[in-house]
Amino acid sequence: MRRLVSQNRPASQRFHLFTQRLLHGRTWRKNGMRLGLFSAIVLLQVTWAKMPLHSTELGAPAELGSPAIGSPAVGSPTEVKTCLPNTQFTTVRSSDQMPLAQTSNMGELLNKLSPALAAQFPVPFPQINGMARLARVPVMMYHDILPEKEVFFDVTPSEFTEALELIRVNGLTPISLDQLTQHLGTGMQLPDKPILLTFDDGYEGHYSFVYPLLKQYGYPGLFAIYPGKVGTGSDVGRSSLTWDQIREMAADPLVTIASHSVTHPEDMTQLADDRLRYEVAESKRILETNLGMTLKYFVYPSGKNDARVQHWVQMTGYKAALTMNDEVDKFAGESENLLSVDRIGQSKLADVIASAYGGAPLPPFGNSLNFRSAIKLDRRTVNEVPLIMVAGGRPTTIHAKSRYQVPEIIANTPAVAAVDGGFFSLESLDSNVMVGPVLSQSTQEFIPSIRQEVGLLVGRPLILISPDQVSFVPFDPAKHNTLEGVQAEMPKVTDAFVGAAWLVRDGQPQPPEAFGRLFDFDASRDRAFWGINYAGQPVVGVSGDFVDSVSLGEALSRAGLRDAVMLDSGASASLAFEGKSMMSYEPRPVPHVVALLPPDPMLADCAIVSEKQDQ
Template identity: 70%
Template sequence: MKVWRWLWCLESELGNRPPIQKHVVKSSLLLAAVSLAAAPFLNSAVSSLSIARSVAQSESSEASDLSRSLPDPLLEENPAVEAAVPLLEEPGTPEADRAAESDAASPDAAATSCAAPVIAPSFDQLVTDTSVAVVEGLGSVLAAQLAARPFPQIHERARLARVPVIMYHDILPEKQVFFDVTPAEFEADLQLIRENGLTPISLDQLVAHLRTGIPLPPKPILLSFDDGYEGHYTYVYPLLKQYGYPGMFGIYTNKVGRTLGRSSLTWEQLREMAADPLVTIASHSISHPPDLRELPDDHLRQEIVESKRILETALGIAIEHFVYPEGNTDERVQRWVQQAGYQSALTMNDEMNLFAGASESLLSIQRVGQSQLETVIQQAYGGPPLPRWGQAFRFDAPFQLNTVTVNEVPLILASGGRPVTIHADSRYQVWEITEHTNAVAAVDGGFFSLEHLDSNVMVGPVLSQNTQTFVPGNVKEIRRIAGRPLVLISPTQVKFIPFDPTQHNTLEGVQAELPNLTDAFVAAAWLVKDGQPQPASSFGNLFDFDAARDRAFWGIDQSGQPVVGVSGDYVDSVTLGEALSQAGLRDAVMLDSGASASLMYQGKSQMSYEPRPVPHVVALVPPQGLAMCRKERAENAEE
C-alpha cells in the first residue's frame, strides 16, 4: 500500500513536467513496484517453467525447424477503414523524386581452454536479479529524470554517447536514384546490425536519453524512414517485425493514399503500422516543401501544426516528433515546431555525418545517410553509466570495449566483469601475461624496478591472485610513495586508500583494511576521486605528471563496474582526470604510463605501437574469478 501511495504522490509532483519525462518516471516506478510485488510469484513459478524449458530443449531439430516454418500471424493483413484527409493546395515532391538528398564477442579461445568456464545465470537467478536490478536502478533513473535539461537542451552526459540515426528513403526492387535501397540490401543492413551486436532503439528512447543523459543499451542505433513510400509497408515493416527492431517513419500527409511521383502508403496501411509498438510515426509536413525557412508564417503553421492534427486525427495517436523536409530549418522554424507541441525534430547535414549527441538541440537531431551504416556502427556507444543506488560495485556486467573522445582527449575503455591482478615471473607484453588465463581485458599495472631488464620486482607491496603471495615493498623505497593510492581488491569490492608505509607493508596490515582481499598494489596517483577530477596539487612529487604522455589507468565507473583503459594520445594527468570524470568514472587511478601504457582486449593489443614489457597487469575476468588455462600450442599437439 505504501508503494502505491508513493506513486500517487509522485504523480502530483510531476504535473508540470513534459509528457516524455512523466512517462519514463512513472513507468520506472510502476515497473519497480510490480517487480517487488510479483517476485514471490515468479520464483514459485520457476520450477514449472524450467521443466517446460528442459522439455523444449530435448525436442528434435526437425521439430524446431518446423516451428520456424509456420506462418507468423503478425505478418497477416489487418484491414482498416480508409479516412478522408484534407490536402493542402500545392502538394510537394519527395526527396527521392528530386534526388535532392545524399544520403563484441567472447575471448579468442582457439589457443587456450580455461578450467573455469563462464556459466550463464540460472532462470531462477535471472528472475530474482531482474527484480532486484529494477529496484536498485530506480533511484538512478529518478535522479537523472529530475536532473533533465530544460527543453530543448541536450544533457551533457548524452553528448558523450554516439548514437547513429540512420536515414532511409524508398525501399523498392529496382533502384531509381543512388540512395534507393533494395529489399535485399535493407535486410543485409539488418543482418549487419545484428551481427555487430547493435541495439536498435525507438525515437522516444533517444529523446529521453538526450534529455536526461540516461545511458542507452550498448551500441544503440535508430532506424528512420522518410516520406511514406509503399515499400515501407511491403518490405520494411515486415522485416522490422521479423527482427524485432523499432523504426521511425516520417510521413508527409499529402502523399498518403496518392501517388506523387512514386508509390505511397495508404491510410489503411499507415494505421496498421501506427498500432504496432515497434513503429513511431512522425510528421514530415503536409506537402513536403523543399525549404521551410522560405515559407511565410501562415503557410509554415499549416505545414507544421496542421500536419500534426491531421495525423493525430487519422491515426488516433499522439504525434510528438517532426522531420524537416530536406533537413532545412532555422530558429523561426524551430519555434513553430516547439509551439506545436513536438518533443523532437530530426534534420540532416549533407556535408558531415553527426551522431545524435552532437546535435544543437532536441529540435535539430542529426542523422546519417544509410550508405554510411558500415562506418558508424563500429562507433556506436550508449553513453557513460549513471551512479547506482544501493550497490557500490557490480562485478557481473557484460564486457565492453568503447572508444570515446572527451574534451579532445581520446580514450579507449574496457569495462565489465570482475577486477583482478596478475604478477608475472618476468616482464612480458600485457597480452602475453594474460594469454593463458580467462582475462577478457587487461592494462599494465603498477610501477616496477628498472634495475634489471627481466626483473618482476614492484615498487611497493604487491599481492596477486595468480601467486597468492604477499610481497612487501623495499623498505628504503616505500617512504617515497607514501600517500599514493593503495589499491585493495576483493571478490565484491575495491578500495583506494592512501598508502601508509608503516601500516601497509605487511599482509596483516592490508588485510586490516579489507579482510577478504585477494589483490593489492600501489598505483601512481588519483585521477578521479568520488567522481571529481583531481587538481595538480594532489599529484605531489610524481615525476612528469604534468607532461603530455601516453597514460594508463583503471577504476570504477558510476554504475560500479570496473574499467581499464589508456589514452589514445598524449595527455597530462590533470586533463586526463577531467576527461575520465566526464566519461563516467567514479574513482580512477593512474598506472605505469609512458612507454609502458598498454591495453589488451580479447587477446589483442589495442595500442598503435609495441609497449615496453611489464611484470604486472590489472585484468577483467568473468564473475567466477581468475582461471588459468591449459596451453594448447600447435607444436605440442603434433602426434
C-alpha cells in the same frame, strides 16, 4: 494593466509582453520576488482571454500565412479521436483551447505561458544514463526508397530487402524509438543486438515499399514527416505520402511517427525565434490534429541543431529528438543527450552490424559491483579517441619479480586480460620496485613506498581491492604507507597500489586543474587505465592512439565509466587479452599489472565503497 500592455495586439502577444515587463521591469528586478510572481502569472494565464494554446499564434511568422499548412479551416474544427487514460475514446475539437492541467510537463506549460517566463525557469535537457553509454545501438537513417535511384542516398526496394535480410541473418533485433528512449534514459538492457530503423521526409516509397516489408519482417520503424510536403509531391518532383497513407501506417503498432518540422528548413539554428517555434510547435499540432495521436519525437531537418533549438523542442513537449552528422558516426549511447540522439547513414549498415550491443544488465542493487559477468573485449572510438577496453570478470593484481611484457606476466595464470599497473622505478631496468606502496594477491606481501618518493604521491588515487569491494582513496602517506593503514580503510584488502591520476571521478571527467603537477598530463601519449563502469564491471584498457589525459577522461566518461584511473603513459602503456598484446608496438617491460580473472559463479555481487575524502 492597460497601461502596461496595449490592447491593440493579439492576446498571446499582450500576455507575453506583460510577463516580460513583470519579470524584467525595474520594480520587479529582485530575484527573490520572481518566484513569488510565478504563481500570480499562472493564475493570470488561467483567466486571460483569447490566448489559444494550440494555434498558429503560438509562433507562426506572419509571412508564412495563417492558417498554417495542413491546419483545418477557421470555423471548421476537426474532430480527433483521442484515447484518454480510462481507455475510452472521446471526441476533442482541435480548435478548442487546451486547459492548463492537460499540458504534459512544466517546461511545456512555461513555454505556453510565455517565452520570457520559460527562460526564467530553464528545464535541464534529459541526459543519457551511464549504463546506456555501455551499449552500442545503431540508429540507421534512410530517405527515399524507389525503383530507380536519383541521388546517392536513395535505396531501391531490392537493396532495402537485402538490408533487412542482413539484419535478420546476423541476429539483430530492430527496436522502436520508445524502447530506445527508455533504454537511454534508464540504462535498461536492450536485446543483445539492437538496431533502430528510421525514414525521413515522408516519401511515397515509404508506404509502397518500406511499410509492406517492415510488416513482412515484423520490424518496427520510425517515419519523420514534415506536413508542408504531405500530399504535394513537390520534393524534387517526387511523390509524397498522403494523409490517408500516414494514418494507415500510424495506426500500426510497428510504426512511430515523428515531426520533421513544417517546411524542412535547411538549418534550424539560423532561424529567428518566432520561425523556430513555428517549425517545432506547429508541425506537432498539425500532425497530432490529422493523426489523432500525441507525438513524442522530433527529427531535426539535415540534423542541424544547437542548445537553442533543443530548448524549443523540449519546451514544446517532445521527449527526444534525432539528429545526424555526416562526418562522425556515433551509436545512440554516445549522443550528447536525449534531445540530440545520433544516427548513422544507411550505407554504413554492414559496417556497424558486428558492433551492435544492447548493453550490460543492470547491477542488482544500488552502487553494487558485478564480478560475475563474462570478460569481453570492446574496441570503440569515442569523441575521436580510439579505445581498447576489456570489461568483466574479477580484478586482481600481479607483482612480478622483475620486468616483463604484460602477456608474459599473465601467461601461466588464469587471467584473461591485464594492463600495466601503477608507477614503477626507473632507477634499474631489471627492478620490480614500485613508486608508492603495493600489495598484491600474487605475493601477499605489502611493500611500502620509499621515503624520498612518498611525498610526491599525496592526493593521488590509492586503489584498494578485496574479494567483494573496490575503493578509490586519495593517498595520504601518514595513513596509507603501512599494511595496517590500508587495512583500516578496507579490512579484507588483497590488493593496493597508487595510480597516476583520476580520469573520471564519480561519473565526471576530470578538468585540467585536477591533474596538478602530473608530468605531461596534457601531452598526447599512449595511456593505460583501469576503472569501474556503470554496470559495476571492472575495466582495463589503453588508448588506441596518442591522447592527452583530459580528452581521455572525457571519452571514458562518455563510454560509460563511472570511475577511471590513469595507470601509466608513454612507451610502457600495454594491454593484453587472451594471451596476445593489443598494442601496435612492443611496449617497455613492466613489473606490475592489473588483471581480470574469469568470473566466479559462486561469488556474490559486491558493494562498491564510495571514495573516501580526508576528514
